[in-house]
Each structure stands twice: as C-alpha cells, then as structure tokens.
Amino acid sequence: MRRLAGYFLRGLVIMAPLALTVYVCFSIVTAIDSWIPVDIPGVGFAITIGLITLVGALGSNVLTDGLVRLIDGLLEKLPFVRLLYGTAKDFFEAFAGEKKRFDTAVLVTLYPASEAKALGFMTRRDVEMFGLVNHVAVYLPHSYAFTGQLILVPAEHVTLVQAGSAELMTFIVSAGVTEKSGSTFGGSTSSSNTPDTPLQAVSLMPAHGVDPAS
Structure with a gap:
C-alpha cells in the first residue's frame, strides 16, 4: 500500500x-x-x-x-x-528562465570500457556536496515520455555536444527518429534528410588537470 x-x-x-x-x-x-x-x-x-x-x-x-x-x-x-x-x-x-539548466548538451559513457553512449544535458558541474570530486550531474531524458533520470558521473566520461538544446531534446524524446531539413545538429547544416550527420563532440575535461567546475 x-x-x-x-x-x-x-x-x-x-x-x-x-x-x-x-x-x-x-x-x-x-x-x-x-x-x-x-x-x-x-x-x-x-x-x-x-x-x-x-x-x-x-x-x-x-x-x-x-x-x-x-x-x-x-x-x-x-x-x-x-x-x-x-x-x-x-x-x-x-x-x-534566467537559471537555464538544459543548455549544455553532452554525450555520456555510462560504463567504463563500453562503446554505448547516452545523450543528455549537464545540469551541474559541481556535485561535491555528495562527496564526489570531478563528477558532474547529467539529466538523461526518456524517449516518448516527459520523464528522465539524473545520474552523477565522472567528468572524464562526459563529452560536450555541439547541438541546440531544443533540437537535442527533440532527438532524444523521439528516440532518434526525428529528421529535419536544414538541421544544425552536430554543428553543421544539412540540406537533406540524412541521419548520418556525425555528432561533433568536445571532451569536458580540460588539459593539465584543470577543474571542470571552474
């Protein structure tokens, strides 16, 4: 009950x-x-x-x-x-709003040595309140639903994705089936409805051990 x-x-x-x-x-x-x-x-x-x-x-x-x-x-x-x-x-x-949290699209490696990736949004760069150093908070929306899950992962497992927030959210919620002409997904424009446009990603962890929260 x-x-x-x-x-x-x-x-x-x-x-x-x-x-x-x-x-x-x-x-x-x-x-x-x-x-x-x-x-x-x-x-x-x-x-x-x-x-x-x-x-x-x-x-x-x-x-x-x-x-x-x-x-x-x-x-x-x-x-x-x-x-x-x-x-x-x-x-x-x-x-x-003024406190936007879904403006940083990321690609997450969920398990070490795994080729499987998950698309989401980094909502916090500092989660040391949970005793986790060099970890970030990532929200993973569910497909065909207005729900999702929040995970805390090492920053080195997170890669920034050059994509608009609304566009990436649509891509995730539609389970990846949405295709738009003239899309800028991945940082480049495309005049055809092709799903083969690669994601342009940048590592979240800076060189020389700089704290990603800075």
Whole structure:
C-alpha cells in the first residue's frame, strides 16, 4: 500500500504541473473566445499567446519585478499550490528562465570500457556536496515520455555536444527518429534528410588537470 501511495505521489508530481498548465491555458482561451462576439477560429489562442508574452515582458521589467516576486512569494507559502507552482516554475525556468539548466548538451559513457553512449544535458558541474570530486550531474531524458533520470558521473566520461538544446531534446524524446531539413545538429547544416550527420563532440575535461567546475 505504501508503494502504491509512493507511485501515486510520483505520478501527481509529474502530471500536476502539466495538467495545471494545460487547464489554465485552455480556460483562458475558452474565456476569451466567449467574450468575442464573432466566431473567429484561433483568435482566443492568439490573444492567449500575446498575454503570456506580455506577462513575460512585464516580469522582465525592473518596475514590475517586485510585484512578480510578491505573487511568487504568496504562492510559495500555500501548502498544495506550492508543490504544483514550484515544480512547474522550476521546470520552465530550467528550459527558458534566467537559471537555464538544459543548455549544455553532452554525450555520456555510462560504463567504463563500453562503446554505448547516452545523450543528455549537464545540469551541474559541481556535485561535491555528495562527496564526489570531478563528477558532474547529467539529466538523461526518456524517449516518448516527459520523464528522465539524473545520474552523477565522472567528468572524464562526459563529452560536450555541439547541438541546440531544443533540437537535442527533440532527438532524444523521439528516440532518434526525428529528421529535419536544414538541421544544425552536430554543428553543421544539412540540406537533406540524412541521419548520418556525425555528432561533433568536445571532451569536458580540460588539459593539465584543470577543474571542470571552474
């Protein structure tokens, strides 16, 4: 029973932010569509996108930053709302906020002397709080899912990949089947839909034993 409860809570943490975001956006679009006397498909969606962009612009303004922080602080104090809001906020900030964590694509050697590699994103260069020196934190997204796993590996097993974050995430989530014309995956452009474009990788560990966290 305890294990089932744990599974439920884990599923809630995964599904709640996504469901909350979808519900809020759908509610806004529906409300705007109901206010417009003329039935024009897509107008509510366009206005919603504009409002979200406007809120983002206001949130980046020094004059409105205090108000945003006040609302943020109030939501963080509400017991259940704090869980939903905090998780959703951390997730979106990791991708598009000031504290981006998914902007360093890497190739990971999971096992010593193994030719198998895994694609992911390095989210931390220093994990000494766990007693691990010269280790980094790498997030490995799952294919066809909005989940993944966090692993701590030696920095020497991690190789930087010259690829855009969104492009690499799409490649991983689609299990490698996504092919786009004009792709810059691997640091070079391609005019054909060929999967043979090699990944351009650079070793994470600098020469002469320099700490990768610096």
